[in-house]
Amino acid sequence: MTAGTVVAAILTLAIFSFLYRENPFFRFAEHLLVGLSAGYFTVIAVQGTLVPKVIEPLKAGDFWVVISFVLIILILGRLTEKTRPASRIPLALVIGAGAGVAVPALLQARILVQLGATMKPLGSLTNVLILVGVITTLVYFYFSREHKGWWGRLASVGTWYLMIFFGATFGNTVMSRISLLIGRLEFLFGDFLGLIK
């Protein structure tokens, strides 16, 4: 058993102690996680991005990256009140470029193609269920007309579809969270205590 396994086991038990009540062991482990994550992210960002994308090109005489470097410095302007306005320039670039890239891609992938997928021949029960689901759910989210009469009945069918989706999502969430518990208990009983072969 390595020292890392022992440390991981102690920290796991410290986090599990929250099930009883909040306590200093839990808080220590929680703060350690936050600090380590921030430190890890910084190292990864510097080694994996700043060095190969900025520092090395600069050393190699590619001075175009000076522009990126200046923008990075401007972002740091957010740290003080006086220099905050300067940070708006790189942020505006990021938001503008991000929106320009995202809007057509998302329109295509999330709306047009998905709309196409609902317009299939109604020869199978699945296709009928999909079409009814899309229409009634959209009716449910149409708030410009009161949900009364036949319109209200359509909306209530949409509610059923939504409930089924929430149920499926919740069921999967339970499965996911139990998987995480299994992972930790497998580690404690297997790697740490050696009870699982």
Place this chain on the structure above:
Amino acid sequence: MTLKPRTFAFLAVFIAVTFPLLYPLNISDRVSPEAVKFKALVDSISPGSVVMVSFDHEASTVAEVRPLATVLARHLFSRDIKIIGLSLFAEGTAIGNQVLSLVAEEFGKKYGEDWVFLGFRPQFQAAILGMGESIPNVFPRDYYGNVTDTLSLIKAVPNYSKVAMVVSVADGDLGYAWVDYAYTRYHARVAAMLTAVMVASYMPLYASGQLSGLVNGLKGAADYERLLDKPGAAIRSMDAQSMAHAVILLLILGGNAAYWWGRKK
């Protein structure tokens, strides 16, 4: 100290999970159609091709994503398919490298020729779109600091045009991003291995064919292990999963019965 009802609920779930881990019951053996389709998808890729595996997850979901990534890497390497690994989530970087290096060692695969791990790149939109033009431009160096242009695998695969499939091992929305940018813009074939919590929201993309394949959490990993006939961590965990579900079901039924009983009184 008074014991609250939730203490008993915790205890019941703890016993339900621990007992099958220590004493396997082998109660679950049904394989999902999604896993069958995913395996068939990988089987349709010819040996020598390249699959890109993106580790788009946090460290906290390692219990679910590691079995998924491991079984995929085993299947790919067993069919002599090459792997380019990367991460668009910083925390997935070390886990991705660990999974690929362990499985590569198991299959005697050579770094740079059979597999490469590019590491992490922030700004997923820019990274995914950029790799459609040139992988070395987005990742001038790999995780180990090698210049990517010098690696024979990357020389042969300049962008998605030579990638047979991209698989996002994700616990969040990054799988969507691969569909939005790699599939929509570059027509790269995209599949996803997801934590169970994300599956319901990815289903529309799978149903519309934008996602070529989808594997659902630990259950999906266990199915995949069964299909490959290589029992591993996921199959071992499924008994615990089934028992925990049964206990939670009983707790829900019991809780509701107690509620109705109390209201009646």
